[in-house]
Amino acid sequence: xxxxxxxxNLCKQYxxxxxxxxxxxxxxxxxxxxxxxxxxxxxSTTIEILCTLLKKSSGQVTIxxxxxxxxxxxxxxxxxxxxxxxxxxxxxxxxxRENILHRGKTYGLSKAQLTDNYQFVSTYLHxxxxxxxxxxxxSGGQKRRADIARALIHRPSILFLDEPTTxxxxxxxxxxxxxxxxxxxxxxxxxxLTTHYMEEAAVAHQVTVLKQGKIVAQGxxxxxxxxxxxxxxxxxxxxxxxxxKFLEENAISYTENQGIYTIRLTxxxxxxxLLKKAEPLIASFEVIKGxxxxxxxxxxxxxxxx
Amino acid sequence: MEALISLVLRNNKIFxxxxxxVFFSLLSVIIVIVLYxxxxxxxxxxxxxxxxxxxxxxxxxxxxxLVAGLLSMIAVSTTxxxxxxxxxxxxxxxxxxxxxxxxxxxxxxxxxxxNAFIIGCIFSxxxxxxxxxxxxxxGGKILSFGDFIQVLSILFLSVLLASVFNLFLSLFxxxxxxxxxxxxxxxxxxxxxxxxxxxxxxxxxxxxxxIMYFPISHTTLLLxxxxxxxxxxxxxxxxxxxxxxxxxxxxxxVYELNGHILSSTTSxxxxxxxxxxxxxxxMILFKRKYN
Numbered sequence: 275x276x277x278x279x280x281x282x283n284l285c286k287q288y289x290x291x292x293x294x295x296x297x298x299x300x301x302x303x304x305x306x307x308x309x310x311x312x313x314x315x316x317x318s319t320t321i322e323i324l325c326t327l328l329k330k331s332s333g334q335v336t337i338x339x340x341x342x343x344x345x346x347x348x349x350x351x352x353x354x355x356x357x358x359x360x361x362x363x364x365x366x367x368x369x370x371r372e373n374i375l376h377r378g379k380t381y382g383l384s385k386a387q388l389t390d391n392y393q394f395v396s397t398y399l400h401x402x403x404x405x406x407x408x409x410x411x412x413s414g415g416q417k418r419r420a421d422i423a424r425a426l427i428h429r430p431s432i433l434f435l436d437e438p439t440t441x442x443x444x445x446x447x448x449x450x451x452x453x454x455x456x457x458x459x460x461x462x463x464x465x466x467l468t469t470h471y472m473e474e475a476a477v478a479h480q481v482t483v484l485k486q487g488k489i490v491a492q493g494x495x496x497x498x499x500x501x502x503x504x505x506x507x508x509x510x511x512x513x514x515x516x517x518x519k520f521l522e523e524n525a526i527s528y529t530e531n532q533g534i535y536t537i538r539l540t541x542x543x544x545x546x547x548l549l550k551k552a553e554p555l556i557a558s559f560e561v562i563k564g565x566x567x568x569x570x571x572x573x574x575x576x577x578x579x580x
Numbered sequence: 581m582e583a584l585i586s587l588v589l590r591n592n593k594i595f596x597x598x599x600x601x602v603f604f605s606l607l608s609v610i611i612v613i614v615l616y617x618x619x620x621x622x623x624x625x626x627x628x629x630x631x632x633x634x635x636x637x638x639x640x641x642x643x644x645x646l647v648a649g650l651l652s653m654i655a656v657s658t659t660x661x662x663x664x665x666x667x668x669x670x671x672x673x674x675x676x677x678x679x680x681x682x683x684x685x686x687x688x689x690x691x692x693x694x695n696a697f698i699i700g701c702i703f704s705x706x707x708x709x710x711x712x713x714x715x716x717x718x719g720g721k722i723l724s725f726g727d728f729i730q731v732l733s734i735l736f737l738s739v740l741l742a743s744v745f746n747l748f749l750s751l752f753x754x755x756x757x758x759x760x761x762x763x764x765x766x767x768x769x770x771x772x773x774x775x776x777x778x779x780x781x782x783x784x785x786x787x788x789x790x791i792m793y794f795p796i797s798h799t800t801l802l803l804x805x806x807x808x809x810x811x812x813x814x815x816x817x818x819x820x821x822x823x824x825x826x827x828x829x830x831x832x833x834v835y836e837l838n839g840h841i842l843s844s845t846t847s848x849x850x851x852x853x854x855x856x857x858x859x860x861x862x863m864i865l866f867k868r869k870y871n
Contacts, residue, residue, distance in 0.1 A: 325680050326679070326680065327676055327679055327680065348682075349682040352680060352681055352682040353682050355680065356680075357677070357680040359673070359676065359677065361672075361673060363672070363673060363674045363676070363677040364677075365590065365594055365674070367593070367594055367597040367598060368590070368593060368594065368597075372590075372593070376586050376587075376589065376590040377677070377678075377681065379582055379583060379585075379586035380583040380586060380587065380678065380681040380682070380683050381583075381681055381682060382582065382583060382682065424677075428681075
């Protein structure tokens with residue numbers, strides 16, 4: 275197993291305040307890694323350290339086999355990573371093509387290689403219709419496409435994305451997200467992203483949840499769901515009294531909220547026999563699959579208590 | 581190297597495409613032209629008329645005086661404007677994007693300096709051509725080839741000085757708000773400190789001293805000498821030497837400091853030394869700022 279990123283006991287101190295408190299994790303090559311956490315949990319600090327923008331206080335970081343802060347200003351690491359920032363950082367008065375080529379030249383690529391790479395990113399992110407437009411005149415989604423293209427111009431093996439879909443309309447979010455996933459699959463690139471959207475984290479290979487500078491949970495989305503989320507069924511009875519009687523007779527524990535009775539299930543299939551049995555009593559029902567939202571909320575709530 | 585060139589070209593495009601930015605960096609120069617058209621020219625001509633009779637050559641000489649001041653101001657205001665990109669990049673975190681590429685901070689900073697220098701050279705050269713057209717169409721003679729080369733060399737030096745001077749100032753600033761305040765202060769003071777808004781002789785002696793110690797005013801002085809030399813000889817033909825010396829001192833064509841007339845060589849030394857000192861100071865400041 276080869277690791278694209280290996281972090282051991284990483285700490286970051288801002289004066290008195292400790293933003294990252296000794297975290298360790300590994301990211302396997304060619305996988306999609308999602309970093310979750312509330313605002314101020316230390317996600318951005320961590321990603322900035324990994325992108326060589328911020329000096330770590332202590333700990334060991336290896337990226338693509340190169341040790342962070344070892345020598346030569348991290349040039350080896352920088353050549354092998356691409357970064358998409360939260361904000362748009364291309365120049366408004368330059369066209370998309372000018373922007374990407376100007377920044378591409380800072381990687382010391384040959385002319386032929388740069389042209390090749392540009393062709394690749396342009397096709398991949400469908401830049402044909404916007405490449406001659408000034409960046410400042412683009413819509414939010416078009417800007418994001420250009421941002422990602424810029425991050426890929428030197429064909430890095432790891433792509434870092436800091437909340438890439440925050441603030442986009444649902445349709446654009448979908449497009450951007452599809453592009454990232456497709457890219458990851460087809461080029462076998464390692465993708466490291468922070469996000470607020472649980473459905474995005476759900477398709478990652480590995481999820482790490484950060485809280486107040488510490489890792490509070492990590493694993494595959496399935497493993498996390500098994501541990502922190504459960505499937506459930508919500509029932510509305512034709513007659514509430516009869517319904518309650520039914521539940522109690524069958525020793526089923528429930529919670530009630532405004533006439534909706536929620537039952538915890540071990541799997542969605544468990545709902546079937548129950549529904550058959552209670553069919554004459556039921557006015558309506560809903561079977562709810564445990565989601566990453568539950569995982570996130572439960573982890574946060576659990577830690578609150580602890 | 582290729583990365584540096586690419587950054588410089590990028591800075592250059594951004595500056596040139598921001599038309600309002602270009603306009604505002606030329607604002608102090610535009611003000612001078614307006615002041616000159618309204619009263620500066622007439623004031624000076626009136627004063628000289630009392631010494632000698634007014635001839636078309638006199639007008640040309642006074643025009644040349646203006647042109648010299650204008651060119652020295654353009655070098656400063658355009659290079660300062662060019663550093664606006666550096667401040668904007670820093671504030672908007674564009675520099676963070678550059679820093680994820682294999683570039684050092686020093687390379688990025690150098691690209692701003694080179695861009696400022698190039699912008700200064702381009703605008704100075706265009707302005708020089710414009711000034712020559714102005715002088716010729718108002719009845720003056722075009723610069724001889726030798727004088728033209730001399731003027732170009734002084735402009736080159738003055739743009740270099742202005743680039744370093746503004747680099748030093750811009751290192752103290754990290755927001756665009758602060759930078760535009762800096763621009764206003766420099767733009768306003770510059771006209772006075774180069775003796776363009778008000779002739780040197782009209783100021784109290786402490787102010788005259790400040791101007792003489794202000795290194796950029798020495799580029800104005802050298803340019804005035806280069807532009808006006810032959811006109812002065814023509815206009816003041818037959819006028820007592822002491823009157824001519826008075827005129828030169830009053831209008832900042834020579835400096836007399838502590839009873840000594842400063843030579844052109846002294847001015848050159850002042851300029852070169854300032855360039856060296858400010859370069860070193862900027863490097864130290866830069867290291868401090870990012871460590």
